[in-house]
Amino acid sequence: MKIIVCIKQVPATTAEKRYRADLRLDRAASEAVINPLDEYAIEQALRLQESGAVESVGYLSMGPEQAGEALRRALAMGGDEAYLVTDAALAGSDAWATARVLAAALDRLAPDVALMGMASDDARGSLVPAAVAAMRGVPLLSYGSELQLHGTTARVRRLTAAGFDMLEAPLPVVASVTDQVGEPRYASLKGIMAAKRKPMETWSLADLGLAPADLHGAALTRVVEIRKPEAKPPTERIENVGPDEAVTRIADWLAARKLI
Amino acid sequence: MTYRLTADHLELRAMVRELAEEQITPRAAAIDASAEFPWDLKELLARQDLLGTSFETRYGGTELDNIAQCILVEEIARADATTSLIPIVQKLGSLPLSVAGSEEQKQRYFPRLASGEWLAAFALTEAGAGSDVAQLRTRARRDGDAYLLTGSKRFITHGSIANLLTVFALTDTDAGGRKGMSAFIVETDTPGFSAPRLEHKMGIRGSPTAELHFDEVRVPAANRLGEEGDGFRIAMATLDQSRLSVAAQAIGIAQGALDFAVGYAAQREQFGERVVDMQGIQFMLADMASQTEAARQLTYAAAAVVDAGDADLAYWTSCAKLIAGDTAMRVTTDAVQVLGGYGYVTDYPVERMMRDAKITQLYEGTQQIQRMIVARQLLQRSGVPVRRSR
Numbered sequence: 001m002k003i004i005v006c007i008k009q010v011p012a013t014t015a016e017k018r019y020r021a022d023l024r025l026d027r028a029a030s031e032a033v034i035n036p037l038d039e040y041a042i043e044q045a046l047r048l049q050e051s052g053a054v055e056s057v058g059y060l061s062m063g064p065e066q067a068g069e070a071l072r073r074a075l076a077m078g079g080d081e082a083y084l085v086t087d088a089a090l091a092g093s094d095a096w097a098t099a100r101v102l103a104a105a106l107d108r109l110a111p112d113v114a115l116m117g118m119a120s121d122d123a124r125g126s127l128v129p130a131a132v133a134a135m136r137g138v139p140l141l142s143y144g145s146e147l148q149l150h151g152t153t154a155r156v157r158r159l160t161a162a163g164f165d166m167l168e169a170p171l172p173v174v175a176s177v178t179d180q181v182g183e184p185r186y187a188s189l190k191g192i193m194a195a196k197r198k199p200m201e202t203w204s205l206a207d208l209g210l211a212p213a214d215l216h217g218a219a220l221t222r223v224v225e226i227r228k229p230e231a232k233p234p235t236e237r238i239e240n241v242g243p244d245e246a247v248t249r250i251a252d253w254l255a256a257r258k259l260i
Numbered sequence: 261m262t263y264r265l266t267a268d269h270l271e272l273r274a275m276v277r278e279l280a281e282e283q284i285t286p287r288a289a290a291i292d293a294s295a296e297f298p299w300d301l302k303e304l305l306a307r308q309d310l311l312g313t314s315f316e317t318r319y320g321g322t323e324l325d326n327i328a329q330c331i332l333v334e335e336i337a338r339a340d341a342t343t344s345l346i347p348i349v350q351k352l353g354s355l356p357l358s359v360a361g362s363e364e365q366k367q368r369y370f371p372r373l374a375s376g377e378w379l380a381a382f383a384l385t386e387a388g389a390g391s392d393v394a395q396l397r398t399r400a401r402r403d404g405d406a407y408l409l410t411g412s413k414r415f416i417t418h419g420s421i422a423n424l425l426t427v428f429a430l431t432d433t434d435a436g437g438r439k440g441m442s443a444f445i446v447e448t449d450t451p452g453f454s455a456p457r458l459e460h461k462m463g464i465r466g467s468p469t470a471e472l473h474f475d476e477v478r479v480p481a482a483n484r485l486g487e488e489g490d491g492f493r494i495a496m497a498t499l500d501q502s503r504l505s506v507a508a509q510a511i512g513i514a515q516g517a518l519d520f521a522v523g524y525a526a527q528r529e530q531f532g533e534r535v536v537d538m539q540g541i542q543f544m545l546a547d548m549a550s551q552t553e554a555a556r557q558l559t560y561a562a563a564a565v566v567d568a569g570d571a572d573l574a575y576w577t578s579c580a581k582l583i584a585g586d587t588a589m590r591v592t593t594d595a596v597q598v599l600g601g602y603g604y605v606t607d608y609p610v611e612r613m614m615r616d617a618k619i620t621q622l623y624e625g626t627q628q629i630q631r632m633i634v635a636r637q638l639l640q641r642s643g644v645p646v647r648r649s650r
Contacts, residue, residue: 186279189309189322192271 001054001149003045004111005079006102006132007038007061009070010122017122023223024092025122027064034070037117039077039184044147044177045115046078046185053149056080058109062090062101068200075195076187082198083109087205089212094219095123099131101215104208106136113154116176118143129176139169145180261576263327263564272324273331279308280339288340291466292612297421298466301343305336306376314351314358319370326501326563330508334556337512338519341616342466344512346379348505349418349467352624353380355498356426356443360486365445369424381422382502383413383446383472384495390415391629393428393495394437398474400429400444407431407444407484409452409477417623419470420455423448427474428495431488441491445483452477463615500574501566503624507559507580510588510620514552517595517613521545524599524608535598544598548591555584575637582630585620592617 011017015030034042048054057079061067064086071082085105093101106114114136119126133140141147144156145164155168156175187195205212212218236253238246254260283304291298305311313329315321324332329351337344354373357366372378389395398411409429413419425446432440446453452475459469485494522545525536535541562576570576592614596603603610621627639646 186308187275188307189272189275189313191309192275193322 001113002056002058002109002111003048003054003113003115004058004060004083004106004109005038005041005045005074006106006114006116006128007042007059007070007074008035008120008122009033009061009063009067010035010120013121019226022092023226027066032066032069034073035117035120035122037119037121037179039117040179040181041115041117041177042074042077042079043184044144044181047182048147048149049078058082058111060102060105060109060114061085062093062098062105064091068202071200072195073187075198075200076192077185078191080198082200084200084202085205085208086202089205089215090218092218093215094221095125095127096131096220097215097218099128099135101205101208101210102128103132103135104210105203106132108208110172112171112173113147113149114172114174115147116174118176118178129174133174136174139173141167141169141173141175144175144177147175147177147181261561261565261568261570263560265327265560269328269331272328273335276310276332276335277338279304280335284336284339284343288342288609289606289612291340291342293465293606295460295465297468298343298346302346302376302379305343305346311347311350311376312374313347314354315370315374319366319374321370321374326504326566327560330504330511330559330563333505333508334512334515337509338516340466341509341513341613341619342464344509345417345464345467348502348509349382349422350376350380351505352382352498352502353418353422353424353426355502356382356485356494357445359497360443360490360494361445365483365485369445373424378423379418379421380424380426381416381418382498383416383419383425383427385413385415387412387414389437391626394441394492396428396430396437396441398427398429399433400431400442400479402431402481403478405481407479407481409444409446409474409479411474413472413474415459415623416470416472417467419472420458420468425472426485426498427479428491429474431491435489438492439489441495442488443485443491443494444479445485446474446477446479450477450479462618463612464619496574499624500577503581503630504559504563504566504577506620506624507555507562507577507584510581510584510617511552511556511559513613513617513620514548514555514584514588514591517592517610517617518545518548518552520608520610520613521548521595521598524602528599541598544594548594551587552591555580555587558583572637574633578625578630578633578637581620581624582627582634585617585627585630588617588620589614 009032011030012033018026018029020026045057049057059071059074059082061071062085068084075082085101116129129142130140141156143158145159146157148155153168153170154173158165238249309322312321313324316323333344333348373380386396400407400409427444427446428441430440431442454473455470457471525541528535559580562580565573565576595610596614599610602608636646
């Protein structure tokens with residue numbers, strides 16, 4: 001049983017994001033980390049490996065050369081090997097192009113489970129898992145709070161408003177997990193040292209049998225504008241008044257907005 | 261002597277800083293208030309392989325160089341001085357084995373210490389033998405293939421929680437401390453050993469400082485380090501290296517206080533402006549930063565000297581500990597000043613850091629002892645005969 005965890009290198013969550021003139025994220029401008037939501041996918045894969053349900057855990061990333069750092073960090077947490085798809089023609093890839101490339105790489109790696117985080121912290125499109133599953137023609141088990149493997153089937157437990165659903169599909173599958181799987185581990189010192197010796201392969205588009213033309217110039221979509229969400233009006237505070245006065249003022253405020 | 265930080269050093273710093281900020285900083289105030297040893301953090305450090313950095317890989321350690329070991333201690337101490345003592349004392353307690361232990365002794369004990377399964381401690385100081393180590397009274401009497409240890413130790417960091425102690429005792433009372441002292445590995449579950457009392461301390465309150473009693477504790481002769489009479493030399497060789505950890509701890513405490521003071525001054529407003537925009541505060545912060553940086557660079561230089569095994573390493577480690585300890589005291593005191601009245605109350609961490617800083621001027625040789633070591637080396641270098649002061 002083999003799991004490939006697809007990970008993305010993103011700007012640190014707390015970093016202020018900068019955009020270039022062509023409206024692409026300036027990835028050199030801020031500290032880069034493993035997409036925090038992907039860390040849960042890594043944790044899920046490593047827990048399955050520790051339980052004996054999975055023999056090998058590998059990582060796959062598409063990105064610029066420095067995305068190799070994210071793969072190395074993932075290897076420090078555990079797992080066996082990593083694959084980086086990097087190619088100048090991939091700059092500016094959208095979710096569709098990313099999925100196309102990941103699907104081609106996964107065809108080559110043939111894992112039982114291609115595991116992903118539920119979204120990336122920078123774009124938050126949440127499109128890639130479904131797109132990869134569709135392109136590969138395999139079932140999608142998405143938004144799992146836990147991934148289980150039983151013989152030739154995979155299951156995810158997905159939390160719902162009413163409780164949870166259990167989704168099951170025959171292997172191979174694409175699965176995505178949420179932050180409910182459990183806190184990602186810290187890389188240990190020995191893990192960091194061992195990661196330097198674990199195999200990492202770098203592939204170009206040509207290595208995957210793809211040509212830039214297959215990707216329609218790396219994107220089917222076009223970013224036309226980027227703006228910050230409108231700032232919320234400042235919070236109104238009711239302070240230093242008695243409870244009766246406070247209740248009256250809150251009730252008036254709600255009534256003025258027809259909320260009560 | 262030259263040194264340069266490597267990519268591995270920076271990676272280690274980032275790793276330990278993340279761990280410390282997320283897992284240790286939030287615990288520091290409670291550890292101080294309860295004066296309870298943070299067993300959970302000991303487990304965390306063991307799990308992350310951070311208690312085995314001074315042991316060779318063949319014993320399960322990670323064999324980091326001394327600069328890396330300083331960075332580890334520094335980053336933990338930046339969050340909490342008590343917790344930084346866990347790797348510091350693990351190294352201190354096992355250094356006598358590194359210095360004088362046989363291969364058989366190392367194989368017997370190092371794997372359990374490198375994994376963090378066992379804790380080690382260093383039992384030298386006695387009530388009447390502090391700076392004047394040679395006055396120790398604990399005795400080790402030969403009895404067949406063993407020694408019987410009798411006496412008391414005081415101020416032994418982690419003495420009550422360690423599984424293994426390196427104990428210094430007189431095997432030849434006539435020869436006195438310098439020539440008649442020997443070193444032993446004592447497992448603390450041996451009958452006759454007890455740790456009846458802990459000190460109530462100003463700082464590093466979560467780190468138990470114990471009084472130890474030895475009542476005819478039977479120690480196999482196979483647990484003697486080196487030969488009879490080697491004890492003083494082993495103790496001094498240990499301290500010459502271990503005080504580097506105290507320098508690193510002091511720098512970490514200073515950096516933690518400085519970082520907090522900068523953050524506080526940036527949001528505190530008085531007289532209609534941010535406190536950090538006042539030149540008087542800026543000058544204080546600049547002094548704190550430059551002094552901390554100077555102490556850090558001196559400590560890394562000393563670490564490189566220890567790695568190289570240079571003959572004058574005691575000079576370097578004493579210089580580093582002297583400067584770093586005094587810097588920690590000054591910087592933490594100034595951090596309290598930057599916070600004003602808020603610095604004096606336990607709602608903010610700088611008063612704890614100030615209390616923690618004081619110990620770095622006292623243990624593993626007071627600052628006065630460091631000056632004696634530095635001065636003796638100076639005289640030796642100049643060819644001036646050294647006379648022992650009275």
